[in-house]
Amino acid sequence: MDISFVIEKFILVAIIFGISLLIAMYSTYAERKVAAFLQDRLGPDRAGPFGILQPLADGVKMFMKEEIIPANSSKWLFMVGPGLAMLTACIGTAVIPWGSPITIGGRVIPLQVTDINVGILYIFGVVSLGVYGVMIGGWASNNKYSLLSAIRAASQNISYEIAMGLSIIALLLVTGTMSLKEITEQQHGWHWNVLYQPVGFILFMICAFAETNRAPFDLPECETELIGGYHTEYSSMKLGFYLFAEYINMFVSSAVMATLYFGGYNYPGMDSMAVWLGPTWAPLFGTFIFFMKIFAFIFFFMWVRWTIPRFRYDQLMHLGWKMLIPLAIANIIVTGLVIAYIEKF
Amino acid sequence: MGTSVFYVVAALSIFFSLMVIFSKNPVHSVLYLIVTFFTFTVHYVLLNAQFLAVVNFIVYMGAIMVLFLFVLMLLNLNKENEPSKSNLIKVVGIIAGCCLVVTLIGSFKATTLSNPLVLQNPDLGLVKNLGKELFGPFMLPFELSSILLLTAMVGAVLLTKKEKV
Numbered sequence: 001m002d003i004s005f006v007i008e009k010f011i012l013v014a015i016i017f018g019i020s021l022l023i024a025m026y027s028t029y030a031e032r033k034v035a036a037f038l039q040d041r042l043g044p045d046r047a048g049p050f051g052i053l054q055p056l057a058d059g060v061k062m063f064m065k066e067e068i069i070p071a072n073s074s075k076w077l078f079m080v081g082p083g084l085a086m087l088t089a090c091i092g093t094a095v096i097p098w099g100s101p102i103t104i105g106g107r108v109i110p111l112q113v114t115d116i117n118v119g120i121l122y123i124f125g126v127v128s129l130g131v132y133g134v135m136i137g138g139w140a141s142n143n144k145y146s147l148l149s150a151i152r153a154a155s156q157n158i159s160y161e162i163a164m165g166l167s168i169i170a171l172l173l174v175t176g177t178m179s180l181k182e183i184t185e186q187q188h189g190w191h192w193n194v195l196y197q198p199v200g201f202i203l204f205m206i207c208a209f210a211e212t213n214r215a216p217f218d219l220p221e222c223e224t225e226l227i228g229g230y231h232t233e234y235s236s237m238k239l240g241f242y243l244f245a246e247y248i249n250m251f252v253s254s255a256v257m258a259t260l261y262f263g264g265y266n267y268p269g270m271d272s273m274a275v276w277l278g279p280t281w282a283p284l285f286g287t288f289i290f291f292m293k294i295f296a297f298i299f300f301f302m303w304v305r306w307t308i309p310r311f312r313y314d315q316l317m318h319l320g321w322k323m324l325i326p327l328a329i330a331n332i333i334v335t336g337l338v339i340a341y342i343e344k345f
Numbered sequence: 346m347g348t349s350v351f352y353v354v355a356a357l358s359i360f361f362s363l364m365v366i367f368s369k370n371p372v373h374s375v376l377y378l379i380v381t382f383f384t385f386t387v388h389y390v391l392l393n394a395q396f397l398a399v400v401n402f403i404v405y406m407g408a409i410m411v412l413f414l415f416v417l418m419l420l421n422l423n424k425e426n427e428p429s430k431s432n433l434i435k436v437v438g439i440i441a442g443c444c445l446v447v448t449l450i451g452s453f454k455a456t457t458l459s460n461p462l463v464l465q466n467p468d469l470g471l472v473k474n475l476g477k478e479l480f481g482p483f484m485l486p487f488e489l490s491s492i493l494l495l496t497a498m499v500g501a502v503l504l505t506k507k508e509k510v
Contacts, residue, residue: 074370077376116395117395117471117472118395118396118399118472121396121399121400121403122399122402124403125399125402125403125406125407127407128403128406128407128408128411129402129406129407131411132379132411132414135411135414135415135418136376139372139414139418147418150418151415151418151419154411154412154414154415154418155415157411158408158411158412158415161407161408178472
Protein backbone atom coordinates (compact mmCIF):
# COMPACT_ATOMS: atom_id res chain seq x y z
CA MET A 1 0.00 0.00 0.00
CA ASP A 2 1.86 3.05 -1.15
CA ILE A 3 1.61 6.40 0.51
CA SER A 4 0.04 8.20 -2.45
CA PHE A 5 -2.90 5.76 -2.30
CA VAL A 6 -3.47 6.66 1.33
CA ILE A 7 -3.24 10.39 0.62
CA GLU A 8 -5.59 10.05 -2.35
CA LYS A 9 -8.21 8.22 -0.31
CA PHE A 10 -7.79 10.61 2.59
CA ILE A 11 -8.42 13.62 0.36
CA LEU A 12 -11.42 11.91 -1.21
CA VAL A 13 -12.90 11.08 2.21
CA ALA A 14 -12.31 14.64 3.41
CA ILE A 15 -13.99 16.10 0.32
CA ILE A 16 -17.00 13.77 0.56
CA PHE A 17 -17.35 14.45 4.27
CA GLY A 18 -17.16 18.19 3.69
CA ILE A 19 -19.65 18.06 0.88
CA SER A 20 -22.14 16.01 2.89
CA LEU A 21 -21.92 18.45 5.78
CA LEU A 22 -22.26 21.42 3.45
CA ILE A 23 -25.25 19.91 1.69
CA ALA A 24 -26.85 19.00 5.01
CA MET A 25 -26.29 22.57 6.18
CA TYR A 26 -27.86 24.10 3.13
CA SER A 27 -30.64 21.51 3.10
CA THR A 28 -31.94 23.17 6.26
CA TYR A 29 -32.00 26.47 4.38
CA ALA A 30 -33.51 24.87 1.29
CA GLU A 31 -36.15 23.17 3.40
CA ARG A 32 -37.29 26.47 4.84
CA LYS A 33 -37.23 28.15 1.46
CA VAL A 34 -39.17 25.29 -0.15
CA ALA A 35 -41.68 25.33 2.69
CA ALA A 36 -42.04 29.07 2.27
CA PHE A 37 -42.49 28.71 -1.47
CA LEU A 38 -45.14 26.00 -1.09
CA GLN A 39 -46.99 28.03 1.52
CA ASP A 40 -46.69 31.32 -0.37
CA ARG A 41 -44.32 32.94 2.14
CA LEU A 42 -40.86 34.43 1.83
CA GLY A 43 -38.86 32.22 4.17
CA PRO A 44 -35.58 33.26 5.79
CA ASP A 45 -34.28 36.42 4.11
CA ARG A 46 -32.50 38.40 6.85
CA ALA A 47 -28.99 36.93 7.15
CA GLY A 48 -27.11 37.87 4.00
CA PRO A 49 -28.59 38.19 0.51
CA PHE A 50 -31.70 35.96 0.19
CA GLY A 51 -30.88 34.69 3.67
CA ILE A 52 -28.07 32.43 2.47
CA LEU A 53 -26.15 32.95 5.71
CA GLN A 54 -29.08 31.57 7.69
CA PRO A 55 -27.49 28.08 8.19
CA LEU A 56 -24.41 29.75 9.69
CA ALA A 57 -26.58 31.77 12.03
CA ASP A 58 -28.44 28.61 13.02
CA GLY A 59 -25.17 26.80 13.61
CA VAL A 60 -23.83 29.57 15.85
CA LYS A 61 -27.12 29.57 17.75
CA MET A 62 -26.90 25.81 18.25
CA PHE A 63 -23.36 26.06 19.62
CA MET A 64 -24.10 28.97 21.93
CA LYS A 65 -27.18 27.44 23.55
CA GLU A 66 -26.88 26.08 27.05
CA GLU A 67 -26.19 22.40 27.14
CA ILE A 68 -28.50 20.50 29.46
CA ILE A 69 -28.08 16.88 30.46
CA PRO A 70 -31.09 15.70 32.47
CA ALA A 71 -30.26 14.65 36.04
CA ASN A 72 -31.74 11.16 35.82
CA SER A 73 -30.49 10.28 32.36
CA SER A 74 -27.67 7.84 31.70
CA LYS A 75 -25.07 10.44 30.84
CA TRP A 76 -22.82 8.37 28.65
CA LEU A 77 -25.55 7.04 26.46
CA PHE A 78 -27.16 10.45 26.36
CA MET A 79 -23.98 11.70 24.71
CA VAL A 80 -23.44 8.61 22.57
CA GLY A 81 -26.90 8.88 20.97
CA PRO A 82 -26.41 11.97 18.79
CA GLY A 83 -22.85 10.95 17.95
CA LEU A 84 -24.02 7.57 16.76
CA ALA A 85 -26.76 9.18 14.69
CA MET A 86 -24.15 11.34 12.95
CA LEU A 87 -21.72 8.46 12.49
CA THR A 88 -24.22 6.11 10.87
CA ALA A 89 -25.46 8.94 8.67
CA CYS A 90 -21.95 9.71 7.39
CA ILE A 91 -20.45 6.26 6.79
CA GLY A 92 -22.97 5.40 4.09
CA THR A 93 -21.17 7.69 1.63
CA ALA A 94 -18.11 5.42 1.55
CA VAL A 95 -19.35 3.02 -1.12
CA ILE A 96 -21.20 5.42 -3.41
CA PRO A 97 -19.46 5.98 -6.76
CA TRP A 98 -19.47 9.74 -7.15
CA GLY A 99 -18.15 9.72 -10.67
CA SER A 100 -16.29 7.68 -13.27
CA PRO A 101 -12.53 7.45 -12.69
CA ILE A 102 -10.92 10.83 -13.23
CA THR A 103 -7.50 11.49 -14.77
CA ILE A 104 -5.49 14.22 -13.09
CA GLY A 105 -1.92 14.70 -14.29
CA GLY A 106 -1.73 11.22 -15.85
CA ARG A 107 -2.99 9.55 -12.67
CA VAL A 108 -6.34 7.73 -12.73
CA ILE A 109 -8.27 8.27 -9.52
CA PRO A 110 -11.53 6.43 -8.86
CA LEU A 111 -14.14 8.75 -7.40
CA GLN A 112 -15.29 6.14 -4.93
CA VAL A 113 -13.79 5.60 -1.51
CA THR A 114 -14.07 1.83 -1.64
CA ASP A 115 -15.67 -0.62 -4.02
CA ILE A 116 -16.63 -3.58 -1.86
CA ASN A 117 -18.43 -6.32 -3.73
CA VAL A 118 -21.31 -6.28 -1.24
CA GLY A 119 -21.91 -2.53 -1.61
CA ILE A 120 -25.69 -2.64 -1.55
CA LEU A 121 -25.71 -4.82 1.54
CA TYR A 122 -23.29 -2.42 3.21
CA ILE A 123 -25.67 0.48 2.55
CA PHE A 124 -28.49 -1.65 3.85
CA GLY A 125 -26.53 -2.48 7.00
CA VAL A 126 -25.71 1.16 7.65
CA VAL A 127 -29.38 2.07 7.22
CA SER A 128 -30.39 -0.61 9.69
CA LEU A 129 -27.87 0.70 12.21
CA GLY A 130 -29.23 4.22 11.84
CA VAL A 131 -32.01 3.59 14.30
CA TYR A 132 -29.61 3.03 17.21
CA GLY A 133 -28.84 6.72 17.55
CA VAL A 134 -32.53 7.45 17.98
CA MET A 135 -33.16 4.49 20.26
CA ILE A 136 -30.21 5.08 22.55
CA GLY A 137 -30.86 8.81 22.77
CA GLY A 138 -34.55 8.31 23.40
CA TRP A 139 -33.96 5.73 26.10
CA ALA A 140 -31.11 7.57 27.81
CA SER A 141 -33.22 10.72 28.15
CA ASN A 142 -35.29 8.97 30.81
CA ASN A 143 -38.40 10.66 29.52
CA LYS A 144 -41.56 8.75 28.70
CA TYR A 145 -42.22 10.69 25.52
CA SER A 146 -38.68 10.15 24.28
CA LEU A 147 -38.94 6.45 25.11
CA LEU A 148 -42.22 6.10 23.22
CA SER A 149 -40.65 7.85 20.28
CA ALA A 150 -37.61 5.58 20.38
CA ILE A 151 -39.84 2.52 20.38
CA ARG A 152 -41.84 3.89 17.49
CA ALA A 153 -38.68 4.59 15.56
CA ALA A 154 -37.46 1.03 16.14
CA SER A 155 -40.65 -0.64 15.01
CA GLN A 156 -41.02 1.63 12.01
CA ASN A 157 -37.43 1.06 10.98
CA ILE A 158 -37.68 -2.71 11.22
CA SER A 159 -40.99 -2.85 9.37
CA TYR A 160 -39.81 -0.80 6.42
CA GLU A 161 -36.40 -2.43 6.28
CA ILE A 162 -38.07 -5.65 5.15
CA ALA A 163 -39.87 -4.03 2.23
CA MET A 164 -36.67 -2.17 1.34
CA GLY A 165 -34.62 -5.36 1.32
CA LEU A 166 -37.20 -7.11 -0.83
CA SER A 167 -37.25 -4.27 -3.35
CA ILE A 168 -33.46 -4.43 -3.52
CA ILE A 169 -33.61 -8.17 -4.22
CA ALA A 170 -35.68 -7.50 -7.35
CA LEU A 171 -33.04 -4.98 -8.42
CA LEU A 172 -30.27 -7.51 -7.81
CA LEU A 173 -32.05 -9.96 -10.10
CA VAL A 174 -31.76 -7.38 -12.88
CA THR A 175 -28.19 -6.26 -12.21
CA GLY A 176 -26.62 -9.56 -11.12
CA THR A 177 -24.09 -7.79 -8.91
CA MET A 178 -24.00 -6.08 -5.53
CA SER A 179 -21.14 -3.74 -6.28
CA LEU A 180 -22.42 -0.20 -6.64
CA LYS A 181 -19.65 0.57 -9.12
CA GLU A 182 -20.71 -2.21 -11.48
CA ILE A 183 -24.38 -1.32 -11.07
CA THR A 184 -23.63 2.25 -12.10
CA GLU A 185 -21.49 1.16 -15.04
CA GLN A 186 -24.30 -1.08 -16.28
CA GLN A 187 -26.60 1.93 -16.51
CA HIS A 188 -24.41 3.57 -19.15
CA GLY A 189 -26.18 6.32 -21.07
CA TRP A 190 -29.90 6.04 -20.59
CA HIS A 191 -30.13 2.37 -19.49
CA TRP A 192 -31.28 3.45 -16.07
CA ASN A 193 -32.59 0.77 -13.75
CA VAL A 194 -35.76 2.71 -13.08
CA LEU A 195 -36.87 1.73 -16.59
CA TYR A 196 -36.53 -1.95 -15.68
CA GLN A 197 -37.65 -1.69 -12.06
CA PRO A 198 -40.28 1.06 -11.78
CA VAL A 199 -42.24 -0.70 -9.04
CA GLY A 200 -39.05 -1.55 -7.18
CA PHE A 201 -38.00 2.09 -7.33
CA ILE A 202 -41.29 3.37 -5.92
CA LEU A 203 -41.13 0.81 -3.11
CA PHE A 204 -37.54 1.69 -2.37
CA MET A 205 -38.34 5.38 -2.29
CA ILE A 206 -41.27 4.97 0.08
CA CYS A 207 -39.08 2.89 2.37
CA ALA A 208 -36.31 5.50 2.15
CA PHE A 209 -38.79 8.10 3.35
CA ALA A 210 -39.67 5.85 6.28
CA GLU A 211 -36.07 4.98 7.11
CA THR A 212 -34.99 8.60 7.21
CA ASN A 213 -37.96 9.50 9.43
CA ARG A 214 -39.13 12.08 6.95
CA ALA A 215 -42.72 13.21 6.59
CA PRO A 216 -45.18 11.58 6.04
CA PHE A 217 -43.41 8.93 8.14
CA ASP A 218 -41.99 11.22 10.83
CA LEU A 219 -43.94 9.56 13.62
CA PRO A 220 -40.93 9.46 15.98
CA GLU A 221 -41.06 13.26 15.95
CA CYS A 222 -44.81 13.63 16.06
CA GLU A 223 -45.13 16.88 18.04
CA THR A 224 -48.82 16.66 18.75
CA GLU A 225 -48.43 13.31 20.47
CA LEU A 226 -44.84 13.20 21.72
CA ILE A 227 -43.80 16.83 22.38
CA GLY A 228 -40.52 16.75 20.44
CA GLY A 229 -40.08 13.01 20.05
CA TYR A 230 -36.82 11.28 20.86
CA HIS A 231 -34.90 14.56 21.13
CA THR A 232 -37.26 16.24 23.59
CA GLU A 233 -34.56 16.41 26.28
CA TYR A 234 -31.78 17.47 23.96
CA SER A 235 -30.48 20.97 23.65
CA SER A 236 -27.58 22.79 22.05
CA MET A 237 -25.41 21.00 19.51
CA LYS A 238 -26.60 17.54 20.54
CA LEU A 239 -30.01 18.48 19.22
CA GLY A 240 -28.21 19.99 16.25
CA PHE A 241 -26.53 16.63 15.60
CA TYR A 242 -29.87 14.86 15.47
CA LEU A 243 -31.36 17.41 13.11
CA PHE A 244 -28.20 17.38 11.02
CA ALA A 245 -28.11 13.60 10.85
CA GLU A 246 -31.59 13.63 9.38
CA TYR A 247 -30.44 15.87 6.54
CA ILE A 248 -27.30 13.83 5.91
CA ASN A 249 -29.47 10.70 5.83
CA MET A 250 -31.66 12.41 3.29
CA PHE A 251 -28.63 13.29 1.19
CA VAL A 252 -27.21 9.76 1.39
CA SER A 253 -30.50 8.07 0.55
CA SER A 254 -30.98 10.46 -2.37
CA ALA A 255 -27.51 9.51 -3.57
CA VAL A 256 -28.31 5.81 -3.17
CA MET A 257 -31.56 6.15 -5.10
CA ALA A 258 -29.81 8.09 -7.85
CA THR A 259 -27.08 5.44 -8.01
CA LEU A 260 -29.29 2.38 -7.94
CA TYR A 261 -32.16 3.52 -10.11
CA PHE A 262 -31.29 6.74 -11.94
CA GLY A 263 -27.93 5.87 -13.41
CA GLY A 264 -25.64 7.66 -10.97
CA TYR A 265 -23.24 9.78 -12.99
CA ASN A 266 -24.52 8.44 -16.33
CA TYR A 267 -26.54 10.61 -18.66
CA PRO A 268 -27.71 10.27 -22.27
CA GLY A 269 -25.05 11.37 -24.73
CA MET A 270 -22.23 10.92 -22.23
CA ASP A 271 -19.91 9.27 -24.77
CA SER A 272 -19.80 12.27 -27.09
CA MET A 273 -19.40 14.52 -24.07
CA ALA A 274 -16.48 12.37 -22.88
CA VAL A 275 -14.72 12.86 -26.21
CA TRP A 276 -15.43 16.58 -26.18
CA LEU A 277 -14.45 17.31 -22.56
CA GLY A 278 -11.47 15.02 -22.17
CA PRO A 279 -10.61 12.59 -19.35
CA THR A 280 -10.41 15.22 -16.61
CA TRP A 281 -13.51 17.28 -17.13
CA ALA A 282 -15.92 14.64 -18.43
CA PRO A 283 -15.99 12.69 -15.11
CA LEU A 284 -16.43 15.96 -13.26
CA PHE A 285 -19.37 16.81 -15.47
CA GLY A 286 -20.80 13.35 -14.72
CA THR A 287 -20.40 14.08 -11.02
CA PHE A 288 -22.18 17.38 -11.57
CA ILE A 289 -25.08 15.53 -13.24
CA PHE A 290 -25.11 13.07 -10.33
CA PHE A 291 -25.41 15.91 -7.84
CA MET A 292 -28.21 17.45 -9.88
CA LYS A 293 -30.06 14.15 -9.56
CA ILE A 294 -29.40 14.11 -5.83
CA PHE A 295 -30.68 17.66 -5.45
CA ALA A 296 -33.81 16.73 -7.41
CA PHE A 297 -34.42 13.90 -4.94
CA ILE A 298 -33.78 16.16 -1.96
CA PHE A 299 -36.26 18.65 -3.38
CA PHE A 300 -38.73 15.81 -3.76
CA PHE A 301 -38.24 14.85 -0.12
CA MET A 302 -39.05 18.42 0.87
CA TRP A 303 -41.93 18.75 -1.53
CA VAL A 304 -43.56 15.66 -0.02
CA ARG A 305 -42.95 16.88 3.51
CA TRP A 306 -44.79 20.13 2.94
CA THR A 307 -47.60 18.56 0.93
CA ILE A 308 -48.67 15.32 2.57
CA PRO A 309 -49.92 15.09 6.16
CA ARG A 310 -48.42 12.63 8.60
CA PHE A 311 -49.68 9.04 8.76
CA ARG A 312 -51.41 7.67 11.79
CA TYR A 313 -49.43 4.92 13.50
CA ASP A 314 -51.74 2.07 12.52
CA GLN A 315 -51.84 3.36 8.95
CA LEU A 316 -48.06 3.30 8.89
CA MET A 317 -47.94 -0.33 10.00
CA HIS A 318 -50.75 -1.28 7.65
CA LEU A 319 -48.96 0.29 4.70
CA GLY A 320 -45.65 -1.32 5.56
CA TRP A 321 -46.73 -4.87 6.31
CA LYS A 322 -49.89 -5.39 4.31
CA MET A 323 -49.20 -3.38 1.17
CA LEU A 324 -45.51 -2.75 0.58
CA ILE A 325 -44.20 -6.20 1.55
CA PRO A 326 -46.70 -8.20 -0.59
CA LEU A 327 -46.12 -5.78 -3.45
CA ALA A 328 -42.35 -6.20 -3.12
CA ILE A 329 -42.67 -10.00 -3.12
CA ALA A 330 -44.92 -9.86 -6.20
CA ASN A 331 -42.33 -7.61 -7.84
CA ILE A 332 -39.60 -10.19 -7.18
CA ILE A 333 -41.71 -13.00 -8.63
CA VAL A 334 -42.64 -11.05 -11.75
CA THR A 335 -39.05 -9.91 -12.27
CA GLY A 336 -37.79 -13.47 -11.85
CA LEU A 337 -40.34 -14.84 -14.31
CA VAL A 338 -39.53 -12.20 -16.91
CA ILE A 339 -35.79 -12.82 -16.58
CA ALA A 340 -36.32 -16.58 -16.86
CA TYR A 341 -38.49 -16.02 -19.95
CA ILE A 342 -35.90 -13.77 -21.60
CA GLU A 343 -33.09 -16.21 -20.88
CA LYS A 344 -35.09 -19.11 -22.26
CA PHE A 345 -35.98 -17.48 -25.57
CA MET B 346 -0.28 -8.11 10.39
CA GLY B 347 -3.41 -10.28 10.05
CA THR B 348 -2.57 -12.30 13.14
CA SER B 349 -1.96 -9.28 15.37
CA VAL B 350 -5.23 -7.70 14.21
CA PHE B 351 -6.93 -10.98 14.99
CA TYR B 352 -5.58 -11.03 18.54
CA VAL B 353 -6.62 -7.44 19.19
CA VAL B 354 -10.12 -8.04 17.86
CA ALA B 355 -10.41 -11.37 19.69
CA ALA B 356 -9.41 -9.69 22.96
CA LEU B 357 -12.03 -7.02 22.32
CA SER B 358 -14.75 -9.59 21.61
CA ILE B 359 -13.94 -11.43 24.84
CA PHE B 360 -13.87 -8.18 26.80
CA PHE B 361 -17.21 -6.97 25.47
CA SER B 362 -18.87 -10.35 25.89
CA LEU B 363 -17.75 -10.31 29.53
CA MET B 364 -19.21 -6.82 29.85
CA VAL B 365 -22.52 -8.22 28.58
CA ILE B 366 -22.64 -10.50 31.59
CA PHE B 367 -21.25 -8.12 34.18
CA SER B 368 -23.23 -4.97 33.51
CA LYS B 369 -26.20 -4.60 35.84
CA ASN B 370 -28.48 -2.72 33.48
CA PRO B 371 -30.01 -5.01 30.83
CA VAL B 372 -30.04 -2.23 28.23
CA HIS B 373 -26.31 -1.74 28.73
CA SER B 374 -25.88 -5.51 28.33
CA VAL B 375 -27.62 -5.40 24.98
CA LEU B 376 -25.49 -2.47 23.85
CA TYR B 377 -22.34 -4.41 24.78
CA LEU B 378 -23.74 -7.37 22.90
CA ILE B 379 -24.10 -5.17 19.82
CA VAL B 380 -20.43 -4.19 20.11
CA THR B 381 -19.54 -7.87 20.51
CA PHE B 382 -21.38 -8.66 17.30
CA PHE B 383 -19.52 -5.87 15.61
CA THR B 384 -16.22 -7.47 16.56
CA PHE B 385 -17.56 -10.72 15.08
CA THR B 386 -18.18 -8.85 11.86
CA VAL B 387 -14.54 -7.78 11.88
CA HIS B 388 -13.54 -11.42 12.37
CA TYR B 389 -15.54 -12.42 9.30
CA VAL B 390 -13.89 -9.70 7.27
CA LEU B 391 -10.49 -10.97 8.41
CA LEU B 392 -11.49 -14.43 7.20
CA ASN B 393 -12.39 -12.91 3.80
CA ALA B 394 -16.04 -13.91 4.30
CA GLN B 395 -17.55 -10.64 3.16
CA PHE B 396 -21.07 -11.91 2.72
CA LEU B 397 -21.23 -13.45 6.18
CA ALA B 398 -19.73 -10.29 7.61
CA VAL B 399 -22.30 -8.01 6.10
CA VAL B 400 -25.18 -10.37 6.82
CA ASN B 401 -24.04 -10.61 10.43
CA PHE B 402 -24.01 -6.82 10.41
CA ILE B 403 -27.51 -6.50 9.00
CA VAL B 404 -29.29 -9.38 10.70
CA TYR B 405 -27.71 -9.50 14.12
CA MET B 406 -26.63 -5.92 14.70
CA GLY B 407 -29.30 -4.22 12.64
CA ALA B 408 -32.41 -6.30 13.22
CA ILE B 409 -32.26 -8.81 16.07
CA MET B 410 -30.50 -6.48 18.49
CA VAL B 411 -32.95 -3.69 17.64
CA LEU B 412 -35.74 -6.07 18.65
CA PHE B 413 -33.91 -6.99 21.87
CA LEU B 414 -33.47 -3.35 22.71
CA PHE B 415 -37.08 -2.71 21.76
CA VAL B 416 -38.40 -5.35 24.14
CA LEU B 417 -36.11 -4.29 26.97
CA MET B 418 -37.11 -0.67 26.59
CA LEU B 419 -40.75 -1.67 26.71
CA LEU B 420 -40.24 -3.76 29.84
CA ASN B 421 -37.88 -1.37 31.54
CA LEU B 422 -40.44 1.37 32.07
CA ASN B 423 -40.40 0.99 35.85
CA LYS B 424 -37.33 -0.46 37.44
CA GLU B 425 -38.83 -1.35 40.83
CA ASN B 426 -40.64 -4.48 39.69
CA GLU B 427 -37.53 -6.59 39.31
CA PRO B 428 -38.13 -9.57 41.60
CA SER B 429 -35.56 -10.03 44.36
CA LYS B 430 -33.78 -13.33 44.10
CA SER B 431 -34.30 -15.74 46.97
CA ASN B 432 -31.47 -17.77 48.51
CA LEU B 433 -32.78 -20.97 46.96
CA ILE B 434 -32.36 -19.49 43.48
CA LYS B 435 -28.84 -18.39 44.32
CA VAL B 436 -27.91 -21.90 45.50
CA VAL B 437 -29.41 -23.42 42.36
CA GLY B 438 -27.47 -20.90 40.28
CA ILE B 439 -24.18 -21.80 41.95
CA ILE B 440 -24.77 -25.53 41.43
CA ALA B 441 -25.67 -24.99 37.78
CA GLY B 442 -22.56 -22.84 37.27
CA CYS B 443 -20.32 -25.51 38.83
CA CYS B 444 -21.86 -28.14 36.56
CA LEU B 445 -21.11 -25.96 33.55
CA VAL B 446 -17.48 -25.51 34.65
CA VAL B 447 -17.06 -29.27 35.12
CA THR B 448 -18.53 -29.93 31.68
CA LEU B 449 -16.33 -27.32 30.06
CA ILE B 450 -13.17 -28.66 31.71
CA GLY B 451 -14.11 -32.18 30.67
CA SER B 452 -14.70 -31.18 27.08
CA PHE B 453 -11.50 -29.14 26.89
CA LYS B 454 -9.49 -32.10 28.19
CA ALA B 455 -11.05 -34.38 25.59
CA THR B 456 -10.28 -32.16 22.62
CA THR B 457 -6.95 -32.05 20.91
CA LEU B 458 -5.70 -29.10 18.94
CA SER B 459 -6.64 -29.83 15.36
CA ASN B 460 -4.65 -28.71 12.37
CA PRO B 461 -5.73 -25.30 11.14
CA LEU B 462 -8.36 -25.81 8.49
CA VAL B 463 -7.07 -24.84 5.08
CA LEU B 464 -9.75 -23.87 2.63
CA GLN B 465 -9.20 -24.99 -0.93
CA ASN B 466 -10.66 -21.75 -2.13
CA PRO B 467 -9.91 -18.70 0.04
CA ASP B 468 -12.54 -16.69 -1.86
CA LEU B 469 -15.34 -19.02 -0.80
CA GLY B 470 -16.87 -16.31 1.38
CA LEU B 471 -17.51 -13.96 -1.52
CA VAL B 472 -21.16 -13.64 -2.51
CA LYS B 473 -20.88 -15.26 -5.90
CA ASN B 474 -19.02 -18.36 -4.72
CA LEU B 475 -21.16 -18.74 -1.64
CA GLY B 476 -24.34 -18.47 -3.68
CA LYS B 477 -23.14 -21.08 -6.19
CA GLU B 478 -22.22 -23.36 -3.31
CA LEU B 479 -25.54 -22.91 -1.53
CA PHE B 480 -27.69 -23.36 -4.61
CA GLY B 481 -25.52 -26.14 -6.03
CA PRO B 482 -24.34 -28.96 -3.74
CA PHE B 483 -26.25 -27.70 -0.69
CA MET B 484 -29.54 -26.98 -2.46
CA LEU B 485 -31.71 -29.37 -0.45
CA PRO B 486 -30.55 -28.45 3.07
CA PHE B 487 -30.71 -24.77 2.16
CA GLU B 488 -34.28 -24.98 0.89
CA LEU B 489 -35.30 -27.15 3.84
CA SER B 490 -33.95 -24.65 6.33
CA SER B 491 -35.78 -21.83 4.55
CA ILE B 492 -39.01 -23.82 4.77
CA LEU B 493 -38.30 -24.32 8.47
CA LEU B 494 -37.92 -20.57 8.94
CA LEU B 495 -41.11 -19.94 6.99
CA THR B 496 -42.95 -22.41 9.22
CA ALA B 497 -41.69 -20.63 12.31
CA MET B 498 -42.84 -17.32 10.88
CA VAL B 499 -46.30 -18.59 10.02
CA GLY B 500 -46.54 -20.07 13.51
CA ALA B 501 -45.59 -16.77 15.11
CA VAL B 502 -48.18 -14.89 13.07
CA LEU B 503 -50.80 -17.46 13.96
CA LEU B 504 -50.02 -17.14 17.67
CA THR B 505 -50.40 -13.37 17.65
CA LYS B 506 -53.65 -13.49 15.76
CA LYS B 507 -56.71 -13.18 17.97
CA GLU B 508 -59.10 -16.08 17.71
CA LYS B 509 -62.32 -15.22 15.99
CA VAL B 510 -65.26 -16.58 17.92
